[in-house]
Amino acid sequence: MNEPLLEVTGLRKHFPIRGGFLRRRVGEIKAVDGVDLTVRRGETVALVGESGCGKSTTGRTILRLEEPTAGEVVFHHPGRGPVRLESADARMLRAVRPHLQMIFQDPFASLDSRMTVGSIIAEPLLINKAAAGRALKDHVAELLTLVGLRPEHANRYPHAFSGGQRQRIGIARAIALNPDLIVCDEAVSALDVSVQAQILNLLEELQRRLGLAYLFISHDLAAVEHIADRVVVMYVGRIVESGPVEQLYTAPKHPYTEALLAAVPQPDPRVRTRPKLLTGDVPSPANPPSGCYFHPRCPYAQPVCAAETPPVRQVGEDHRSACHFAGALPLAGAAAAVPPAQATS
Amino acid sequence: MRGTVTPRVTGPDRPPTEPENRTMSQSYAAEEGTPAAAPVEVPHGAGDAVLSIRDLEVEFPTQLGVVRALNGVTFDVPRGKVLGIVGESGCGKSVTARAILQIIEKPGRITGGSITLRSVGGETEITGLSPDSARMRELRGREIAMIFQEPMSSLNPVYTIGAQIAEAVLIHQTRNREEAHKRAVEMLRQVGMPHPEAAAASYPHQLSGGMRQRAMIAMALSCNPTVLIADEPTTALDVTTEAQILELIRNVRDRAGMSIMFITHSMGVVAQLCEEVIVMYLGRIVERGSVDDLFYDPKHPYTRALLRSIPRIGRNRKAPLEVIEGSVPDPHTRVAGCPFHPRCPEAIPGRCDTTVPALSTAGPGHTVHCHLYQGDDETGRTEPGEDA
Numbered sequence: 001m002n003e004p005l006l007e008v009t010g011l012r013k014h015f016p017i018r019g020g021f022l023r024r025r026v027g028e029i030k031a032v033d034g035v036d037l038t039v040r041r042g043e044t045v046a047l048v049g050e051s052g053c054g055k056s057t058t059g060r061t062i063l064r065l066e067e068p069t070a071g072e073v074v075f076h077h078p079g080r081g082p083v084r085l086e087s088a089d090a091r092m093l094r095a096v097r098p099h100l101q102m103i104f105q106d107p108f109a110s111l112d113s114r115m116t117v118g119s120i121i122a123e124p125l126l127i128n129k130a131a132a133g134r135a136l137k138d139h140v141a142e143l144l145t146l147v148g149l150r151p152e153h154a155n156r157y158p159h160a161f162s163g164g165q166r167q168r169i170g171i172a173r174a175i176a177l178n179p180d181l182i183v184c185d186e187a188v189s190a191l192d193v194s195v196q197a198q199i200l201n202l203l204e205e206l207q208r209r210l211g212l213a214y215l216f217i218s219h220d221l222a223a224v225e226h227i228a229d230r231v232v233v234m235y236v237g238r239i240v241e242s243g244p245v246e247q248l249y250t251a252p253k254h255p256y257t258e259a260l261l262a263a264v265p266q267p268d269p270r271v272r273t274r275p276k277l278l279t280g281d282v283p284s285p286a287n288p289p290s291g292c293y294f295h296p297r298c299p300y301a302q303p304v305c306a307a308e309t310p311p312v313r314q315v316g317e318d319h320r321s322a323c324h325f326a327g328a329l330p331l332a333g334a335a336a337a338v339p340p341a342q343a344t345s
Numbered sequence: 346m347r348g349t350v351t352p353r354v355t356g357p358d359r360p361p362t363e364p365e366n367r368t369m370s371q372s373y374a375a376e377e378g379t380p381a382a383a384p385v386e387v388p389h390g391a392g393d394a395v396l397s398i399r400d401l402e403v404e405f406p407t408q409l410g411v412v413r414a415l416n417g418v419t420f421d422v423p424r425g426k427v428l429g430i431v432g433e434s435g436c437g438k439s440v441t442a443r444a445i446l447q448i449i450e451k452p453g454r455i456t457g458g459s460i461t462l463r464s465v466g467g468e469t470e471i472t473g474l475s476p477d478s479a480r481m482r483e484l485r486g487r488e489i490a491m492i493f494q495e496p497m498s499s500l501n502p503v504y505t506i507g508a509q510i511a512e513a514v515l516i517h518q519t520r521n522r523e524e525a526h527k528r529a530v531e532m533l534r535q536v537g538m539p540h541p542e543a544a545a546a547s548y549p550h551q552l553s554g555g556m557r558q559r560a561m562i563a564m565a566l567s568c569n570p571t572v573l574i575a576d577e578p579t580t581a582l583d584v585t586t587e588a589q590i591l592e593l594i595r596n597v598r599d600r601a602g603m604s605i606m607f608i609t610h611s612m613g614v615v616a617q618l619c620e621e622v623i624v625m626y627l628g629r630i631v632e633r634g635s636v637d638d639l640f641y642d643p644k645h646p647y648t649r650a651l652l653r654s655i656p657r658i659g660r661n662r663k664a665p666l667e668v669i670e671g672s673v674p675d676p677h678t679r680v681a682g683c684p685f686h687p688r689c690p691e692a693i694p695g696r697c698d699t700t701v702p703a704l705s706t707a708g709p710g711h712t713v714h715c716h717l718y719q720g721d722d723e724t725g726r727t728e729p730g731e732d733a
Contacts, residue, residue: 050585051583192673197666201666226666262588263587265613266616269640274592274595277585282553
């Protein structure tokens with residue numbers, strides 16, 4: 001449980017901005033700008049942040065769906081030992097990829113509408129020669145049952161399914177090869193409220209049964225609190241805080257985390273909060289501010305924040321914050337929701 | 346049975362006689378005069394409703410059959426308050442909004458019911474107007490304004506923000522271009538746009554999502570409408586931006602006393618913003634009440650299940666969430682009886698799957714459509730039937 005599965009150090013992904021007549025490189029979007037994170041076997045690490053903070057790019061770069069600009073990604077393969085993903089060649093990637101899977105946000109776009117559900121789920125098994133013939137059919141049926149669908153659904157096409165059911169198909173495809181890590185990129189964001197809970201429960205159940213680790217990319221802080229063991233908060237391509245979910249939610253150590261938590265609308269009309277509002281917008285990663293990227297919006301900002309990039313400090317067990325005043329600020333955590341009397345009856 | 350929904354009886358002993366007599370053609374003034382008897386209170390302002398929707402039906406004929414998007418929806422939008430409309434995809438919340446403005450996408454059309462607007466200029470029956478009529482065009486923007494989920498697709502990319510706001514002002518308020526432009530900048534300032542002059546001169550793509558939504562709100566408010574309809578205006582935004590927009594909407598309500606119909610699927614937003622709430626499911630209203638009633642005394646099994654299934658910060662960490670089994674049915678299938686019965690844990694066989702539940706009053710201003718409660722028509726007053 002505690003052995004590391006994935007270790008990311010100094011990961012960078014810069015996209016060129018091209019302009020002018022010759023399409024020369026005129027600048028860079030630093031989508032991911034020096035990210036360090038570790039996912040241990042069987043745990044869920046959530047990557048949170050607002051749109052454009054680089055959380056999806058981080059997930060995709062780890063899986064080499066994007067070529068990293070710099071940094072190190074080490075995957076601890078159960079048989080081969082540590083594998084450097086960022087520099088792995090095509091053969092190596094092919095051998096490693098069955099262990100690393102992904103679930104996408106949009107269940108309507110991520111399934112081929114001209115393939116039956118059975119062939120969608122069988123495809124990874126066929127490509128990796130993991131099963132064939134009768135065994136393949138049985139395996140697909142088993143996977144469908146595992147994700148809460150019925151074996152006879154294998155003959156239907158994706159259009160016959162609702163969003164939640166399609167997400168289940170995407171999950172069945174992701175677990176087909178018995179992976180160690182699944183990157184869930186906003187896996188529940190596009191679903192209806194009543195279906196979100198079903199999928200969150202399914203992900204947790206599969207984790208228990210199959211020992212999966214998740215890198216759960218999301219902007220939904222309530223869902224993240226529910227599913228994650230550890231949380232990593234990103235802002236404009238950098239990690240501002242990371243720590244165990246309980247510590248980070250109750251005692252955040254970065255002003256941005258505090259602001260994010262305060263902004264979540266509580267589903268309780270008797271706890272009406274009017275949070276301190278952040279002013280302005282998320283800066284563009286093409287033209288980030290100096291020093292701490294958060295300083296123009298930070299209510300606690302001091303002159304040093306505009307001048308120097310804050311170092312990452314250890315603020316608790318497994319808890320880090322990139323703030324000049326980490327630990328010195330009186331930051332509030334998320335208000336614990338009062339249980340509505342009826343909702344629990 | 347039209348119009349039985351809105352006036353509610355608060356006195357415990359008083360049978361609701363008025364509702365039976367009320368017809369939808371009665372005017373705003375007449376209604377104010379009717380309740381001579383003191384105990385009749387009109388909890389969420391049936392007498393002071395800016396919009397009264399009665400038995401509204403909307404159909405979309407498609408190749409696979411007719412989709413009944415709205416199956417007799419009846420409610421009032423109270424003056425000066427925020428009415429929340431919640432529900433999952435396909436429940437008809439956006440169609441309701443579009444029906445009010447008569448901008449339902451073709452081939453959809455209103456097939457029954459009425460929509461009455463009570464504004465300064467008097468009473469208008471919207472369903473009686475042709476969607477293309479001059480009066481309808483006058484209403485849109487001037488009396489009823491709407492903001493949409495995705496501001497990028499509702500703003501014209503080739504005109505500046507200022508020009509687009511000024512256009513609305515020119516149509517409805519003044520003929521003077523300079524004045525219209527000044528008004529546009531002033532509106533941008535009012536919605537908290539930093540550098541309003543520069544924002545007025547910029548094109549939609551030059552602004553961030555939150556700023557575009559501010560521009561949309563500025564445009565909607567520029568003609569000082571009676572009702573503002575907001576269709577998921579914060580769904581596409583980040584939480585910190587969402588908090589800013591919600592604060593802005595609160596200010597609009599408080600300062601301008603505007604009546605707001607706020608459509609959302611987020612229970613958190615409802616709890617934080619709305620005074621009254623309507624819960625919809627598959628083209629019908631299942632429950633209506635004050636926001637406190639809805640969260641602390643929900644009656645309909647769907648409302649209860651919805652509240653239980655949302656992850657809440659600080660609670661049920663790592664414990665399985667309670668779920669509603671199944672998913673929202675395909676719009677082409679027609680569910681007999683109560684639309685929720687196939688997913689309802691408390692469904693009564695032979696009843697819920699055959700008969701559409703009538704309206705039951707659960708308390709002042711709190712109504713529910715569910716067979717677990719005896720309908721108002723049967724007893725006049727409702728006691729919870731076999732409530733768990």
